[in-house]
């Protein structure tokens with residue numbers, strides 16, 4: 001009886017781990033599809049790196065920038081806006097935002 005419960009608990013944990021990593025790779029896919037040409041996770045490219053963005057912006061700020069960069073880049077203090085707007089599905093917007101914020105505690109040397 002007790003063994004059975006432990007087994008069930010283990011498969012539940014395995015599912016949670018699998019789903020968690022599936023969520024992260026979804027964000028990575030969106031990054032590679034739309035953002036990769038201009039952004040890098042840890043290095044400055046044409047746009048700022050995700051490590052830098054994650055440290056100073058909230059999820060709301062990141063999503064505002066993706067959907068309306070023309071207005072938001074001004075609020076963020078950029079003199080000109082070079083990033084295009086993206087019309088992403090709600091779940092894709094959430095996935096890319098989580099992906100960016102996952103770099104919050106990543107150290108760059």
Ligand code: HEC
Nearest residue numbers: 034035038046047053057062065073076078080081082083
């Ligand atoms: C054509 C190049 C280009 C592409 C593609 C692009 N960006 Fe950007 N991004 C920039 C540039 C340049 C900036 C700096 C502000 C500006 O010029 O508008 C920026 C700024 C940002 C910022 C705000 C940075 C800050 O100061 O906090 C976020 C967030 C961001 N990009 C996310 C994304 C995401 C997510 C994608 C993909 C869906 C993406 N960008 C695609 C060029 C790009």
